[in-house]
Amino acid sequence: MAELSRRRFLQGVAGFGVGMLSGCAGLPIGTGGKAHVVVVGGGFGGATAAKYLRLLDANIQVTLIEPKAKYISCPGSNWLFAGLTNLEQLTVDYLALQDKYGVKLLVDRVSGLDAAKRRLRLAGGQSLSYDRLIMSPGIDFRWDAIAGYDQAAAEQFPHAWQAGPQTLQLARQLQAMPDGGVVLMTVPADPYRCPPGPYERASMMAYWLKHYKPRSKIIILDAKRSFSKQALFEAGWGKHYGYGTANSLVEWHSLADNPLLELNKQSKVLTSEFGDQFRADVLNIIPPQTAAPIALQQGLADSTGWCPVRPLSGQSVFDEFIHIIGDAAQYAPIPKSAFAANSEAKACAMAVISLLSQKPVPAPHWVNTCYSLIAPDHGVSVAGVYKLDAANAIAQVKGAGGVSAPRGVESLALEAEYTRVVFRRLMADAFR
Ligand SMILES: Cc1cc2nc3c(=O)[nH]c(=O)nc-3n(C[C@H](O)[C@H](O)[C@H](O)COP(=O)(O)OP(=O)(O)OC[C@H]3O[C@@H](n4cnc5c(N)ncnc54)[C@H](O)[C@@H]3O)c2cc1C
Structure with a gap:
């Protein structure tokens, strides 16, 4: 791109x-x-x-x-x-x-x-x-995707996909987890709110665990085969969190052919269609x-x-x-x-x-950009510009937008600063 x-x-x-x-x-x-x-x-x-x-x-x-x-x-x-x-x-x-x-x-x-x-x-x-x-x-949220994960279960295992008390609850669960514990995060198939959001969340959790509970692990179980800004996230996880090594703080697995079917709330075990079992200390199920x-x-x-x-x-x-x-x-x-x-x-x-x-x-143009932090001094982004095509459908404008192309530590830090600036500007443009 x-x-x-x-x-x-x-x-x-x-x-x-x-x-x-x-x-x-x-x-x-x-x-x-x-x-x-x-x-x-x-x-x-x-x-x-x-x-x-x-x-x-x-x-x-x-x-x-x-x-x-x-x-x-x-x-x-x-x-x-x-x-x-x-x-x-x-x-x-x-x-x-x-x-x-x-x-x-x-x-x-x-x-x-x-x-x-x-x-x-x-x-x-x-x-x-x-x-x-x-x-x-x-x-x-659709509560029929994983048997055992319903609205009541979400009180115990917060999705935190609408920011508020659940976000705090999940952060507290992370902080209370023993060093060496496992965070399981499940990610739904497209479309869902904020495609890169789960991977930014895994990055931010990994950053905290690296400093306070370095023997721990975040395992992402994804209903998709690939994800937004994947190459940039994986490079960032490699740089900061040992991704790809035996001691990595982050693991990503596609379960596109082996969907998760069931949650046992007592044992905090997720079971997939082929009978694979995944045990969690902290569970963050992001429902479809x-x-x-x-x-x-x-x-x-x-x-x-x-x-x-x-x-x-x-x-x-x-x-x-x-x-x-x-x-x-x-x-x-x-x-x-x-x-x-x-x-x-x-x-x-x-x-x-x-x-x-x-x-x-008037025929509009729409703009999107999604910035994510992988670490406080490491940001990545994807952007797109869209307009109506001849059939009145929305089409991405070729050559406009793209993903960030890191050129060393300074550009990563600059992207991190843009991430914070875009957040502030968006809040101001919508609410102030
Ligand atoms: C963890 C996370 C990180 C994200 N990070 C980013 C990011 O960095 N950048 C980005 O661009 N996007 C991000 N997003 C996505 C972003 O939050 C959503 O795309 C955005 O909030 C959508 O805006 P909205 O107005 O459609 O819905 P919302 O912001 O959810 O607003 C909907 C509002 O409607 C109200 N409402 C619902 N029903 C009724 C009713 N019956 N009567 C009256 N009011 C009602 C609700 O109370 C709510 O306030 C993130 C999302 C998550 C979960």
């Missing part, structure tokens, strides 16, 4: 935001009655959409519905296992969206909707109507995923469990007044990441503004 010029790429990302803002100067403002756009879900997709709708047209009334008063970021949450961050640094509130951008926040959960009447019901009993609805409700329950209940997902959309506008293929963005939606080949959700949200906000003012929807 082509190497990406870091500086050019970061300039491009910054330019995208600025371009979106200056573009809004030409939009019609003040057509009398205020259109009402409701955004469901205050994660990276929903928060960005709410903010950019108001930036693009201050005349639009925007209501954001989110059950939690504060949001905890999954990006950056793996760093907690290496002692490089804490939950406070990952937490953000919605005050800026309200005070700076005039988004109305309702701390509540959407419990259902009447699509024909364009009305939402909230768990708190309220109902409200919308002209257009943007949904970014994130993910849910679907779109969030509200999307499934409302019939917005297809048999894949994800929500198909018309990529140009993000409109659901099942309802033209509902737009779906972020992890819940199918934007493949764009991966499910916060960076992608942020990019989809901006394109969707532009589409909603255009549709409300009965103007053609």
